[in-house]
Amino acid sequence: MTKKRLSCFIITAFLAAALLISCGQPTQSGKGEAVNATVKGAVMAPLEKALVYVYKAGMDLRGPPLVTIETAELTGEFAVDLPAGTYFFVARKRVNDESIGLIVPGDYKSNTIGPVEITKSGEMILDMTARRKIGDTKENIASDVKSNTSFSGTIYDSDGAPLAGVRIHVYDHIQMSERPKFVSDKTGPDGRYRLYLPEGGTYYICARDRFGGPPKVGDMYGRYDQGTIDQSAIMLKNGEHLTDIDITAHKVW
Amino acid sequence: MKKTIIALSIIMIFMISLCSCYKEEFVSVEMLKNKALSGDEAAVRKLIDLVDANDIKTQSEAYEAIISVGAKAVEILMDELEKAGGEKKEYIVAALGMIKDKKAVGKLVAILKGNDKRRYAAAFALGHIADTKAVRALVDALDDNDAEVKKYAAISLIKINNSDTGMANTDIIIKELTRFFGSTDVLDKNFALSVAGEIKDGRIFDAVLKEVGGRHKEQAIWALGKLKDTRAVKVLAKELTDPDWRIRVAAARSLGSIHSEDAVTALERNLSDKNVFVREWAARALEDITGRDYEYTDEEGKAIIPTSLYR
Numbered sequence: 001m002t003k004k005r006l007s008c009f010i011i012t013a014f015l016a017a018a019l020l021i022s023c024g025q026p027t028q029s030g031k032g033e034a035v036n037a038t039v040k041g042a043v044m045a046p047l048e049k050a051l052v053y054v055y056k057a058g059m060d061l062r063g064p065p066l067v068t069i070e071t072a073e074l075t076g077e078f079a080v081d082l083p084a085g086t087y088f089f090v091a092r093k094r095v096n097d098e099s100i101g102l103i104v105p106g107d108y109k110s111n112t113i114g115p116v117e118i119t120k121s122g123e124m125i126l127d128m129t130a131r132r133k134i135g136d137t138k139e140n141i142a143s144d145v146k147s148n149t150s151f152s153g154t155i156y157d158s159d160g161a162p163l164a165g166v167r168i169h170v171y172d173h174i175q176m177s178e179r180p181k182f183v184s185d186k187t188g189p190d191g192r193y194r195l196y197l198p199e200g201g202t203y204y205i206c207a208r209d210r211f212g213g214p215p216k217v218g219d220m221y222g223r224y225d226q227g228t229i230d231q232s233a234i235m236l237k238n239g240e241h242l243t244d245i246d247i248t249a250h251k252v253w
Numbered sequence: 254m255k256k257t258i259i260a261l262s263i264i265m266i267f268m269i270s271l272c273s274c275y276k277e278e279f280v281s282v283e284m285l286k287n288k289a290l291s292g293d294e295a296a297v298r299k300l301i302d303l304v305d306a307n308d309i310k311t312q313s314e315a316y317e318a319i320i321s322v323g324a325k326a327v328e329i330l331m332d333e334l335e336k337a338g339g340e341k342k343e344y345i346v347a348a349l350g351m352i353k354d355k356k357a358v359g360k361l362v363a364i365l366k367g368n369d370k371r372r373y374a375a376a377f378a379l380g381h382i383a384d385t386k387a388v389r390a391l392v393d394a395l396d397d398n399d400a401e402v403k404k405y406a407a408i409s410l411i412k413i414n415n416s417d418t419g420m421a422n423t424d425i426i427i428k429e430l431t432r433f434f435g436s437t438d439v440l441d442k443n444f445a446l447s448v449a450g451e452i453k454d455g456r457i458f459d460a461v462l463k464e465v466g467g468r469h470k471e472q473a474i475w476a477l478g479k480l481k482d483t484r485a486v487k488v489l490a491k492e493l494t495d496p497d498w499r500i501r502v503a504a505a506r507s508l509g510s511i512h513s514e515d516a517v518t519a520l521e522r523n524l525s526d527k528n529v530f531v532r533e534w535a536a537r538a539l540e541d542i543t544g545r546d547y548e549y550t551d552e553e554g555k556a557i558i559p560t561s562l563y564r
Contacts, residue, residue, distance in 0.1 A: 003254065158343075158401060159370060174562050200552065202530070202562065218313035227400060227443045228472060229407045229451070233562075235502070235530045238552050248401055251340070253316065253347035253377070 037118045040079035041126040042211045043091040044183055047108060048073045050093035050130060057086035061112055068099060074179050075213060088114030091128045105133050127186075127211070149238055152194035153245035155187050155207045155222070162191025163249055166209045166220055170195065176204050176223070176231065183211070200238040204231050207247040215252045222249030282311065286318035289326065297322060297329045301337075304344040316344050320351045327354045334360060343371040350378025358382055362390045365402070373401035380409025383416040385425045392429040395444045407444040414452045427456050434460040446472040450479030458482050465492070471503050478507025486511060490519040493535075498528040505531065509538030517542060524549055533559050 043050045053065040069078045071091070091110040092103060103109045108130040116126070157163040164187050169180035181203070184195040197203070209220040224247050226232040236242050282303065288296035300322070303315035319326050327349065334345050346364065349357040357378070364375040365387075376394055379387040391413075394406035414422050426448070433445050434457075446469055449457045458480060464473035465488055474492060477485040485507070492504035505523060508516040516538070523535035524547065532549040537559045539547040548556040 006258065158373070172560070172562070202533075216313070217317060218309040225404065227403075227441070228475070229404055229411070229444065229447045230475075237529060250373075250401070251343070253344065253351070253374070 035084040035118070035121050036081050037084075037120065037122055037124055038079055038081050039087075039089075039116070039118070039124045039126055040077070041128065042076045043071050043078070043093075043110065044076065044127060044129045044211075047071060047076045047091065047093055047130050049097075050076065050091050050108060051099055052078045052080070052089060052091050052128075054080060054082070055088040055090075055114075057088070057115055059088075061088060061090065075211065077211070082118055084118050084120075086115045086117055088112050089116065089126060089128065091130045093130060103133055108132050129185075147196045147198055149198070149200050149236060149240060150194055150196045151234060151236060151242040151245045152192070153243065153247065155191045155193065156246065156248045157220075158248065158250035160248075162189065163187060163207075163220065164189050164191060166207045166249055167211065168193050168195050168247075169206050169208060170197070171204045171206075172201065174204055174231065174233075176206055177214075197236075200236045200240060203234045203236075205234060205245070205247070206231075207249045209249075217252055219252045220249045221252050222247045282314040282318050285315075286321060289318070289322045292325060294329060297326050298333065300326075301330065301333050301341075301345065304348075305339075305341040312344070316348060319348045323352050324354055327352060327356055331357060331360055334364075339371075342369070343374045346371070346374040346378050350374075350381035353382050355382055355384045355386075358384045358386050362387055365390050365394055365406075372397075373399065373405045376402055376405035376409055380405070380412035383413045383422075385413060385422055388413060388422075388425050388429050392426070392433050392445070395433065395448070396439045396441050403441065403444040407448050410448045411451045414448075423452060423454055426452060427454055430457055431460060434464070442467075442469045443472045446476040450476030453480055455480070455482055458484060462488065471500055474500065474503040474507050478503075478510035481511050483511060483513050483515075486513045486515050490516055493519050493523050498526075498531050501526065501528070501531045502534045505534040505538045509534075509541035512542050514542060 043052065048071055050071045052069045052071060054067045054069070055061055056066050059066065066087075067080060069080050071078045090112045091108070093108040094103070095106045110128040110130040113126065113128060116124070118124070155163045155166050155168075166187050168184040169176070170182040172181050182195065182197060184193045187193050204224070206221065206223045208215060208222075210216070215221040223231045224234065224245060234242060234245060280299070282300065285296045285300050285303075289300060297319070300315045300319050304312050304319070306312050306315065319330070330345050330349055334342065334349075337345055346361065349361065361375045361378050361382070365372050365379065369375075376391065379391060388410065391406045391410050394402050397403050397406065410426055414426050416422065430445060430449055433439060434442065442464060446461060446464060449461050461473055461476045461480065462485065464470070465477070467473070474489060477489060489504045489508050489511070492500055493508075495501055495504070501523065505520060508520060520535045520539050520542075523531055524539075526532050526535065529550075529552050536547040536549040539545070540559070546558050548558055551557050
């Protein structure tokens, strides 16, 4: 065998080996390959029967969308399967229940979220906060209304470390069932939160990472209790700010 | 040239063998569960490994699969418990609780008494198994330095009490609680007072009443309300004038629970308390006792009926 032929053989064998190795790697999405990702989340706080509009990059964000999904009753949750691509999401709820038309005072609208890149199969979580339009200003229906009545604290995990990615759910009844009255933003790495309320009163609170429905196995969940097994009420007056309302959350088994 | 060929061949062989390592066998949780149910020990161990998976979905599915395997998994779970740590250990402990096999009690009590950070899972599990052999350890855990341990110990004692339709379990719990309350070493009696209130046995009344004069006043008042013992009315009525508004609220709530008409006059006085929550809870308690609506003055000075806190 000549040197040249031998070299070609080795190079070819090398390339073949490289090809075999790529067979064991996770699938990379490429042109023409059918990749479907599920984008799911909730429109806060929570906004049932809102519409989530999905636009592909390049489409008019005020025009007809690629797809529209109605959020679930009570929970404001939605889910949509999308192929690989670049997308934008916006939630809207018109009080006249129409799916098209100008957003007028009284309607709800989120900021446009995107570009969101989908490159591989799997699940992606996307929560949105929709604000109510009041005249030319926006009013948050979520818990970050800047009133002067609020409470704050830290959420910890079972190791005592600050827990990111959870929200405070606020209820006005002991059982803490059905829809929460208010929901905070997600905690950051420091586990801290502050939640503004439109008025004082008696509230019951919990911390959880998943929005909607009873806690399921694998969810992070914790109730506020002041050293007892009963959930403790938070009683705050108008204009009051309570601090150190801390909760420990752990996995639901 | 020869050296180059040899080197490239070695690299090629290495890369081919690397490739074969990537081809992991795909195994579903469902498949493992079915194997485990038919007695495959390796499948059980694999499921236990999967509770340590990176994604929550696999963790949860594996955990639920282990529980459905039930008694067949217990010995293996207890064996794996020796080697496991962190979240995996927590899941194993919780699974033993959910399977409710009393064989696991000894090991779980040992974990509860130890220093493991996640021993609150053992407290949780012992409540589900509901074996009275765990009562003493659970009562001692009511004074643990970890709030989650105390909470789950309390919940579990209540579960154990409620799991028996007779009095046998209550007798054991009362005996241990009485010992606990009588101890001078105990630092935190709040959770023990919660348990005392929830098991609703008059034998613990005196121990709870004594705590009204101590550091755990609010919780003792709460427990008296839960016990619904009319012997507490006079003491609770006196607490309606405590300088701390939280104590006045707790007293009102408890008097509402006890439903004694003897408390009505004292509660009516609290309708004009300076604190809005005291006024609110006095109105609620009066409604509970008399069945009539009572108004109180809210922060804006409006006369309103308290909203219901129950759905």
